[in-house]
Every structure is written in C-alpha cells, then in structure tokens.
Amino acid sequence: MPDQTAPSLLFVGGAANATLAVDVVATAVAQARKRGLRIHMTNQEETFAALPATTALADAASVVDFEKRGEHAAWAGERLAAGENFDIVFGVREMAQEAVAEAAEAFGRPGNPPHVVNRVRNKDAARAALSAAGFLQPxxxxxxxxxxxxxxxxxxxxxxxxxxxxxxxxxxxxxxxxxxxxxxxxxxxxxxxxxxxxxFVEGPEYSVEGVFIGGAPHMLAVTSKELLPPPHFFEVEYLIPAPMPEETEREIVEQVTAALHALEVRFGQFHVELWVTERGVVMGEVHVRNAGGWIHRMLAHVIPGLEWFGLVFDDVLGLPIDKAALVPSRGAAIRFLTPTPGRLLAIEGWEEVLAHPAVLYAELAVAVGDVIHPYESVEHRVATIAVGADTAIEARDLLDKLEASVRFVTEPVEPAAVSAGVAEHA
Structure with a gap:
C-alpha cells in the first residue's frame, strides 16, 4: 500500500508498445520510486492491455487518450472536483507532450504551456518562430x-x-x-x-540533450549523428559527447539556449536537433522530452550517477541539484546495424556481443526467417549495440570491432514480400 502522504507523480501517456519505450518508462519510474513518489499512470486502453508489466509499475492507472486534445484537461477537472491533485505531471512520449502540458496546467503544476508544446511539435510553426527570432532556418x-x-x-x-x-x-x-x-x-x-x-541543409547533424533546472536549460551533452546516404534519414550511429572543437560546442550550446528561450520552453527534459554549417548553427527540431535511440542509457554512462528523469522530479520537489557534477567524464557510442535487406538465413557472432563487458545495451529485433526491410525510419532498426568507454572515440572503435564480429546471412526476396514494418515474419 503506497504512502498516501508521499508526493505524487502523474505519468501521462505511460509507455508505447516498444522495447525502447518500455525501458524508458521503467527507468523513469525507478527514479521516481527512489524519491518516494506515488505514481498514477494514464494511457490508451489498448496499450495498457498490451503492457501489463509496465502498467503494474504504477500505483494506479486510468484510461485517458493522450491523442485526443482536451481529454487530459477534462480528466484533471474531474480529479480536482473529487479532491485529488498531483505534485508532478510528466511524460516521455512525443505524441503525449501536449496532453502533459494540458494536465500540468489544469492541476496548476510546473510545465510547459500547451500553446508552446503545440508550436514546437508542429515543425512549420517552430521554424517560423525561430526564423522570426533571428535563428538560421531552412x-x-x-x-x-x-x-x-x-x-x-x-x-x-x-x-x-x-x-x-x-x-x-x-x-x-x-x-x-x-x-x-x-x-x-x-x-x-x-x-x-x-x-x-x-x-535540405548541408552539414553534420547533432543533437543536444538537457534538462531545465529552476526554469533555465542545462545542457548535459552534445550527441553526434551518422546517417545512411539519402534519400531517407536513417540514423546509424551516435557518439556522446560529440567529438568537436570547444568553440563549436560553445556556439551550439549558446544557440540552443537562446532557441529554447525564444520558443518559451521552460520545463522538463529537452532534445534539440541541429546542423553545423558554413553559415553557422542551423536549428532543427525541438523536442520537450528525452531523446530516443537509447541515449538515456548512454548518458548514464557518460555522466556517472546521472538520473535524467530524476532531475526533473528533483527540480519540482525543490531537492538540491549539483549542476557542477552534470558534465560528461566518459564516452559512449551506439550503432544501429544495417545488414543487407532480404530474408534472414542466419546470424553469427551475436552471443559474443552480448557477453562483452563494455556493452551497455544490445538488442536483436529479427530472427532467422524474417524479411529485413530497406532502411527508411527508426521502425526499421534490426540490431542495436551500445557501448561505454573512457572516450567516445574509444567507444566507436570498439563498435567497429563488435559489428565486424557479427555476420547476417540474407537472400534477396521479391519486393512484394517485404512488409512496411521492421521485418516480415515467415
């Protein structure tokens, strides 16, 4: 029985039905429990049903559809009328961020205003706002x-x-x-x-991962990205912290800080994408949530002791935060393997990857007999390896060796046999 006098967390949107999403929510919940928080989770009915173990992480759960505008605000009104409130309103899913903002506003708790979240989620509106504020934009x-x-x-x-x-x-x-x-x-x-x-913007792509502390953005790290050649934008590698000159990193941090202020974002986690070009930093998309791609696990290695979600809770609860400790001291890298599309006949060397002591996370999303789809989005990732080391370059070098040790044997298939998902099961 949870302590009814303990501070409470409304976890809007829960988890999506995907391995990464479940791990993010489990991590966030663990950090909430460490702070003694009671947890009430909302989500769509079908997702609750699909993820009973994740639903069970909360003390209470309510079916509220985060994709329907106004639904969480109305639900909050009912709760308030019944005499219930929450100390913290939070969520990790991209598509739930407007609902997070609605609920926070309705409960009178810290959060980003709904109109701000709506603006950053609509890419053209965010582009227009940044352009009007003087930022380089495509x-x-x-x-x-x-x-x-x-x-x-x-x-x-x-x-x-x-x-x-x-x-x-x-x-x-x-x-x-x-x-x-x-x-x-x-x-x-x-x-x-x-x-x-x-x-189309020419130049290397990066992202900045961070958190608001006392209403001010604090940058945790800059992430570098490698993509497959166009036409699609399939990301195959991240390095944290991004290897770059100090002056480039300083310019990135300054631009991201200014852009967040210009967009009136003020609460929670953020993940901001950008390019470094001959003209300077060109701002990309702004997200008022944690980064995907297992970056939450990479950051926990890069900044020992970091609890990214816990920082948000600490900020609301007024607990002390040592910002001087929130700087990278190690390196991490992740590789999303891209074996030749086709029907998978065999996988060799994967057990050796799992056994390596530097591996932070590894996942194989295909099995023999599956059809590997051509790579068009993150939904088509078939194998992931993340490693930690003393530096990001050392982590990348280790990934090269680990990837070379894995062999995927595929055979061509007719285009009609390839589904729109990650893989088509035989």
Whole structure:
C-alpha cells in the first residue's frame, strides 16, 4: 500500500508498445520510486492491455487518450472536483507532450504551456518562430496536396526534404533531388494530410540533450549523428559527447539556449536537433522530452550517477541539484546495424556481443526467417549495440570491432514480400 502522504507523480501517456519505450518508462519510474513518489499512470486502453508489466509499475492507472486534445484537461477537472491533485505531471512520449502540458496546467503544476508544446511539435510553426527570432532556418513551406507542392518544386532549386508536420523517428522524411520523386515520397507518409517541404541543409547533424533546472536549460551533452546516404534519414550511429572543437560546442550550446528561450520552453527534459554549417548553427527540431535511440542509457554512462528523469522530479520537489557534477567524464557510442535487406538465413557472432563487458545495451529485433526491410525510419532498426568507454572515440572503435564480429546471412526476396514494418515474419 503506497504512502498516501508521499508526493505524487502523474505519468501521462505511460509507455508505447516498444522495447525502447518500455525501458524508458521503467527507468523513469525507478527514479521516481527512489524519491518516494506515488505514481498514477494514464494511457490508451489498448496499450495498457498490451503492457501489463509496465502498467503494474504504477500505483494506479486510468484510461485517458493522450491523442485526443482536451481529454487530459477534462480528466484533471474531474480529479480536482473529487479532491485529488498531483505534485508532478510528466511524460516521455512525443505524441503525449501536449496532453502533459494540458494536465500540468489544469492541476496548476510546473510545465510547459500547451500553446508552446503545440508550436514546437508542429515543425512549420517552430521554424517560423525561430526564423522570426533571428535563428538560421531552412526555407520551409506547408502544402495540403501534391499538386501545389509539385508546382513549388518545379519553380525552386533543390535538393529538398519532405516530412510530416508532427511525426517522429524520421518516419516519412525523404530527400528529393528532383520533383519527380515527390509522389514516391508522399507514399511513405505515416498519415494523410498537410506535409512540409523544406530546404535540405548541408552539414553534420547533432543533437543536444538537457534538462531545465529552476526554469533555465542545462545542457548535459552534445550527441553526434551518422546517417545512411539519402534519400531517407536513417540514423546509424551516435557518439556522446560529440567529438568537436570547444568553440563549436560553445556556439551550439549558446544557440540552443537562446532557441529554447525564444520558443518559451521552460520545463522538463529537452532534445534539440541541429546542423553545423558554413553559415553557422542551423536549428532543427525541438523536442520537450528525452531523446530516443537509447541515449538515456548512454548518458548514464557518460555522466556517472546521472538520473535524467530524476532531475526533473528533483527540480519540482525543490531537492538540491549539483549542476557542477552534470558534465560528461566518459564516452559512449551506439550503432544501429544495417545488414543487407532480404530474408534472414542466419546470424553469427551475436552471443559474443552480448557477453562483452563494455556493452551497455544490445538488442536483436529479427530472427532467422524474417524479411529485413530497406532502411527508411527508426521502425526499421534490426540490431542495436551500445557501448561505454573512457572516450567516445574509444567507444566507436570498439563498435567497429563488435559489428565486424557479427555476420547476417540474407537472400534477396521479391519486393512484394517485404512488409512496411521492421521485418516480415515467415
């Protein structure tokens, strides 16, 4: 029986039905328990049913649909009328962040205002706000249909990027080098409706991981990214901390800090994407949540003792936070392996990877007989290896050796045999 006098956490949106999402929520819940928090979790009914073990991590659970605008605010009103409130309102899922903001506002708790979250989640609105504030931004335009976008493409100079307004995980994001490629790109969209066409930005891509402490952004680390060649934006490697000159890192931190203030973001975790170009730092997408891609585990190695989710709880509870200790002292790297697409006949060397003492996390998402899909988004990741070392470069060198030790044997299949998921089971 939980202590009813202990501070309480409303965990909006719970977990998605995916290995990474479940691990993120389990980590966040463990850090909440360490602080003595009672936990009430909301989620969609079908996800609760699919994840009974994750649901059981909470003291109480309510079916509330985070995808329906206003639903969490209405639920909060009912709870308040019944005499119940929460000390902290928090969530980790991208698609639940507007619901997190609604609930925090309704309960009168710290959080990002709903209109701020809505703006950063709509990529074109965030681009417009950053551009108006003087930040370098790729030219960007929203289109309702292919005909109007095609006319724009024919009268402008590429390359371009086509993307949904509010998806995640690089889903539906495609580079176009000529207008004729638009039709195929739109077929990859996760849903119908308005979409964005924007200028392709030349330059290495990074992200900044951080947390707000006392309303001010604190940068934990800069992450470097490696991607497969276009047309898709499939990320295959992260290094933390990103190897770069100090002046470049300083410029990135300054730009991200200023951008978060300009967008009026003020609470919780953040994951901000950007490019370093000849013109300077070009801001990418801003997320008011933790990063994906197992970065939460990498950061815990890079900054010994770090509890990224716990910092949010400590901030609300007024507990002391030693910001001087929140700096990287080690390195980590992750590789998302990309074996040749086709039917998987055999996997060799994976057990040796699992047994390596430097491995922070390793996951194999395919089995013999599956059909490996061509790589278009994070949904198509088939194998993951994350390692920790004294430096990010040493971690990357170790990944090279581990990846070379694993052998995937595949055979070609007819295009019709490849499903739209990670793999098609035989």
């Amino acid at each position: 030219a960007c335009q929203v289109f309702a249909d292919a005909a109007s976008a095609l006319e724009f493409l024919k009268n402008s100079t590429g390359p371009w990027v086509v993307k949904p307004r509010d998806a995640m995980g690089s889903e539906g994001v495609t580079r176009l080098d000529e207008p004729a490629q638009l039709e195929a790109a739109l077929k990859l969209m996760p849903h119908q409706g308005a979409f964005i066409v924007e200028e």
